[in-house]
Amino acid sequence: TLQDKLIEESIIVALVCLLFLFHFRSGFVAILTLPTAILMAFIVMRWQGLNANIMSLGGIAVAIGAMVDSAIIMIENAHKHIEADGGKTDRWQLITESSKEVGPSLFYSLLVITVSFIPVFALTGQSGRMFKPLAFTKTYSMAAAALLGITAVPILMGYFIRGKIPPEEKNPINRILIKLYSPVLNFVLKFRWYVLAAAITILGITVYPYMKLGSEFMPPLWEGTLLYMPSTFPGISVTQARQTLEMTDKIIKKFPEVTTVFGKAGRANTALDPAGFDMFETTINLKPESEWPKRMTPRKLEAALNDALQVPGLSNVWTMPIKNRVDMTSTGIKSQIGIKVMGPDLDSLQAIGERVEALLKQLPQTQSAFAERVGYGNYIDFRIDRLEAARYDLSVQDIEDIIKSAIGGMPVGQIVSGIERYPITVRYALERRDNPEELKRVLIPTPTGAQIPIGDVTQMIIHHGPMFIRTEGAVPTIYVYVDASEYFRHRRICEHSQKVS
Structure with missing residues (x-):
């Protein structure tokens, strides 16, 4: 929670000031800055009408680490001035000089971090609704920290930085770090061109793994329950659908990790479920992972279930109940990857969907691909x-x-x-x-x-x-469901989908 993060950050700031500056009271300057900046952010949130949720509070939690940076730097610079002066100049004058020395740079650096989230405000749709609260609260928190860095922090330093300030060399931790850092600094300055070339080379090498990274809108969250949603061709009878469902349920129940299995074919007794007999839904409740066989993981279990359920005529899709509801609500597509084919003619849509399905099945990462047969x-x-x-x-x-x-x-x-x-x-x-x-x-x-x-x-x-005609924006649409063993890159999907055009 936000309260836990505040307590943890305050303890860390106090320990940093104590271990590296050998002055406990200096830590109170940074510790007092945190809740003040957060309170200022909450005031703006209240005025804007932005409620406290996991994303808005997450923005504050992300900003907490950077909010105290300016205070710690100003404290350390004030220590240097007081240490170098040796008590000859008025302490408030030293605080003023040290603050003027680094204050403007710190203020503008915090402003740069503040405006770095401005592109997030340009997001629209689902991503905009999700990430804008985080961007708002992080911007407010960083702006408050920047304002406090040039107003309240110098005053707090004048009251809390008192007494004898020990020299940096007397701190054993600082002495060890300086001995370790000095040879490294001398080396990189002596061979600076080689170091820059090595850095550029490493940066170039990272391009290859970057191109291999997958992408997904939300990171997967393990729910402890699987949802098996295969599709088959239209026209299946009630008897055949029941037999197929019973067979798959029996296969799933044989796995030792499974506690209960409940399957459904067709629509439920509600007007909100338009599924036909060609769509199955099987909820698989699993035992706690501590009771699973050794070396078994959720991904391995899903792969084993998929291998065991290679039933002719069924195209498997594996997901989780909550994730499926979110995906279905936001996109209407039940699989982790989906392609929408839109056009005026149903026969042409069906032909294109089948071609896309055939192309995607050629990819090694594809577990299954199925284009809706709306005209069958x-x-x-x-x-x-x-x-x-x-x-x-x-x-x-x-x-x-x-x-x-x-x-x-x-x-x-x-x-x-x-x-x-x-x-x-x-x-x-x-x-x-x-x-x-x-x-x-x-x-x-x-x-x-x-x-x-x-x-x-x-x-x-x-x-x-046609069993049904799905439209989006008054344009007939069919879906191609894709289930993959690992996350596809959107670029690869687009490349293979465009081959049919």
Whole structure:
């Protein structure tokens, strides 16, 4: 917490002043500067309407280390002046001269740190909402420290820096550090061009590992629970989805690190879950890491689970529950990496998405890549033969009511259990509606009391069509989900995605 950071920083400042300056009271100058500057930052936050959260307080915590630098430098410079004067000049005059000597430079150096976060204010969207509070509070804290460095610190030095100031050479720690530093300083000054060349060479060498670094908006946080979210092709039946889900749950439960497994296929009983049967969600609760086998890590466990769940037709995606909710809320994409393909024509989008999927699968870091098949949904159309229906004295509404009730189900009542309500729906048994030929035999009562098959008055056609149409800004969009063994660089993803254009 911020209180802990303040206490820790105050103790460190006091120890530094005691160990290196041999003067305990000098530490109070820097210690008093910290809470004063933070209080000034809080006043501006209150005036701005910026609340205290993990990011705003994080900005203050980041600034704490730099806020006391100017005070410590001014204290040390005042010690040097008092030590060199030997008590001949008035102490307040020495404090004034020492403050004028380094005060302007320290003030401008703190201002440079203050304005260094100005580019953060140009961020927009999710990154802007997240990092602007941190930038505000860090800027306020550093600005307050710069102001106090030229106003309050010289006055506090005049009151607290009293008594005998021991020379620097009498401090054994300083003597050891000077003996270690002097040969290094003499060496780099003597061979300065070689040292500069070595520094430039090292800087050049760092370019290669920098190019290999991955990137991610937020660092991963281990939640202690995994979320397995594979996707399959549309058109999977309820029976097959249940069997596949049971099979994957049994495989996962065999791992000794797993305590419980709970899987879901399709949508939950809520309007906020638009998932189809082609999307699975399995929550994997894990034991504490202390109970895991030796040398097992979360990354190794995820890799082992992924290897065990190489089920034909499933494209695996591994994440964590909280991270998934954040990703889905901010981007709509469930995987750690996702590509959005946008355009006016669904068939073209589908073709491009499949090409992107094929290209990404060629990368060695790709565990799985899956482009949404929005146009692969299966539909059954009943086209009513109006002339044939008229021969039996049937209206279009009569036939549609049978289709709706016998196949889709008709609500006929409700079960009340306390505050719970359950609808009662009546429809044909599964074996009478689980294949097209059986659907043709669904009976329709006529006004004369006869029962005729629905196939006599309708033509049943099976065709493919979009299961859903996702739009962003009124433009049709499909997603390509990518799960990687290590973090991709955005540049590499863009290079492979642009190959299809």
